[in-house]
Amino acid sequence: MEIQRKVKYEEELDPNFLAEIKHLSGSENIDGCIQCGTCSSSCPMSIYMDYPPRKIIAMVKNGFRDEALRSFTIWLCPSCYACQVRCPSQIKITDVMYALKRKAIETNVFPSRFAIPVLDREMSRLIAKYGRNSELWLILRLYLKSRHFLTMIKMAPLGLKLMKTGRMSLRRESIKNKKQMKALLNALKEET
Amino acid sequence: MSGYIYYPGCSLKGNSRSYEESILPVFKEVGLPLQELDDWNCCGATAYFSVDDTMAAAICGRNLSLAEKTGKDIVAPCAGCFLTLKKSNAFLTSRQPKSDKILRALKSAGCEYHGSVKVKHPLEILIKDIGREAIKSKIRRPLSGLKVACYYGCQLVRPYTDFDDPDYPTTLDSLMEAAGATAVDYVAKTRCCGGSLTGTIEEVGLRLNYILLKEAKRKGADCVVTICPLCQFNLEITQGKMVKKYKDDVRMPVLYFSQLLGLALGIDKADLGFSRSIVPLKPLWEKIGNGGAR
Ligand code: SF4
Ligand code: SF4
Numbered sequence: 001m002e003i004q005r006k007v008k009y010e011e012e013l014d015p016n017f018l019a020e021i022k023h024l025s026g027s028e029n030i031d032g033c034i035q036c037g038t039c040s041s042s043c044p045m046s047i048y049m050d051y052p053p054r055k056i057i058a059m060v061k062n063g064f065r066d067e068a069l070r071s072f073t074i075w076l077c078p079s080c081y082a083c084q085v086r087c088p089s090q091i092k093i094t095d096v097m098y099a100l101k102r103k104a105i106e107t108n109v110f111p112s113r114f115a116i117p118v119l120d121r122e123m124s125r126l127i128a129k130y131g132r133n134s135e136l137w138l139i140l141r142l143y144l145k146s147r148h149f150l151t152m153i154k155m156a157p158l159g160l161k162l163m164k165t166g167r168m169s170l171r172r173e174s175i176k177n178k179k180q181m182k183a184l185l186n187a188l189k190e191e192t
Numbered sequence: 193m194s195g196y197i198y199y200p201g202c203s204l205k206g207n208s209r210s211y212e213e214s215i216l217p218v219f220k221e222v223g224l225p226l227q228e229l230d231d232w233n234c235c236g237a238t239a240y241f242s243v244d245d246t247m248a249a250a251i252c253g254r255n256l257s258l259a260e261k262t263g264k265d266i267v268a269p270c271a272g273c274f275l276t277l278k279k280s281n282a283f284l285t286s287r288q289p290k291s292d293k294i295l296r297a298l299k300s301a302g303c304e305y306h307g308s309v310k311v312k313h314p315l316e317i318l319i320k321d322i323g324r325e326a327i328k329s330k331i332r333r334p335l336s337g338l339k340v341a342c343y344y345g346c347q348l349v350r351p352y353t354d355f356d357d358p359d360y361p362t363t364l365d366s367l368m369e370a371a372g373a374t375a376v377d378y379v380a381k382t383r384c385c386g387g388s389l390t391g392t393i394e395e396v397g398l399r400l401n402y403i404l405l406k407e408a409k410r411k412g413a414d415c416v417v418t419i420c421p422l423c424q425f426n427l428e429i430t431q432g433k434m435v436k437k438y439k440d441d442v443r444m445p446v447l448y449f450s451q452l453l454g455l456a457l458g459i460d461k462a463d464l465g466f467s468r469s470i471v472p473l474k475p476l477w478e479k480i481g482n483g484g485a486r
Binding site: 044045048076078079080081082084085094098101102105115116117119120121123124127128131132133134135158161162165166167168169173175176177180181183184185186187188190191192 | 202205206207208209231232233234236237238239240241242243244245246247250251254293294296297298300301302303346347350351358359382383384386387388389391392393396400429467468469470
């Protein structure tokens with residue numbers, strides 16, 4: 001049996017990662033983590049995660065860029081804030097998860113058909129264009145982009161039930177002043 | 193600001209229509225009729241914050257600006273909208289270079305925001321502004337004998353809410369008791385339903401929702417009462433699969449608190465969106481009579 005190298009050498013770590021995530025998350029106190037594990041034990045998702053929240057914070061603190069950005073953890077976090085309100089060091093753990101998601105999307109380090117980031121991106125696109133989300137359109141785009149055709153077919157009976165009870169419609173929702181939305185997003189681009 | 197303007201958000205116009213259909217008559221009944229914010233846009237939910245937080249705060253800023261022009265505070269029944277608008281409001285008024293930049297962009301697009309709007313949840317208004325006793329005095333058809341599991345989920349009580357406890361909140365329990373129901377000791381009341389995970393990683397979503405319903409059943413609840421569209425949706429649509437997978441019949445109605453409160457206030461059953469339930473409501477009517485259908 002081959003013994004695999006598990007240690008990480010210092011030159012492989014990214015010394016700027018902590019500062020970057022601090023800035024992106026607005027949580028300047030990440031280094032105050034005392035590794036108590038309160039976040040991991042509060043997290044309803046930790047049993048499904050590859051690294052529980054406590055480890056993610058340790059990884060951010062120590063520059064494990066690739067591991068943190070490629071983790072399954074960040075996509076499993078539905079932002080329930082259970083960890084954040086309990087952290088004795090007041091670290092904004094949920095906002096750190098959000099920051100890692102944005103970084104992962106920005107640098108494209110996630111499987112392109114992975115449903116969660118696809119959903120996030122498609123929904124943002126719909127909103128930027130129409131100002132509103134249309135549930136059916138979003139779901140269709142999600143399954144097309146992530147190529148989950150089978151799931152789409154399996155979901156059809158539910159879709160029918162929702163339509164029957166008037167809870168889903170074919171209409172594409174939109175705001176009246178789409179021009180203003182566009183102007184706003186353009187103005188933001190100019191500011192940055 | 194004085195008075196409230198209603199921000200529905202996408203869910204209350206779509207899949208959680210029954211929430212809108214019941215919250216509006218309830219507010220009318222307690223003497224606070226609500227008007228809808230004109231040309232509101234989607235709050236962006238958790239999705240936009242995962243992609244671009246500057247844009248996310250900016251689109252919320254447009255809603256806040258529209259509300260500010262009406263001179264009213266926002267009431268947002270969807271827990272997701274509530275948190276997103278509240279979070280963005282706090283950020284936009286934090287006077288940082290990043291937030292000032294967004295305020296400038298808002299201004300140049302014709303939706304200037306000065307930071308005077310507050311974002312509130314209907315539960316907060318009912319308990320704090322109107323008061324439990326005032327509501328109790330208006331109850332015409334008490335929900336006697338009905339046992340409810342009050343489910344708050346995450347986004348209403350965490351992390352910004354100042355009107356209730358983040359781990360073991362009680363305002364909804366107290367409101368339901370004022371309406372004559374019995375609130376069971378529901379320890380899972382702020383445990384996460386998984387949000388959109390039920391659509392993206394089904395196995396995980398199913399289990400999370402199973403835990404929630406199992407606990408409600410164990411405590412003898414007749415139904416779950418929610419304040420959030422996504423919680424309601426998840427808890428309802430996963431029931432069939434749950435029974436199959438866990439061989440455990442935990443099925444029960446999942447309703448918006450405003451539907452039951454409306455019933456207790458004497459509003460006609462037909463006007464509270466009950467027909468939109470996918471789970472049969474028969475056990476509920478057996479418990480509290482025919483709901484006062486005229
Ligand atoms: S709860 Fe806070 S201090 Fe404790 S391990 Fe988690 S992040 Fe670190
Ligand atoms: S916010 Fe995310 S990391 Fe924190 S407890 Fe909830 S699911 Fe876990």
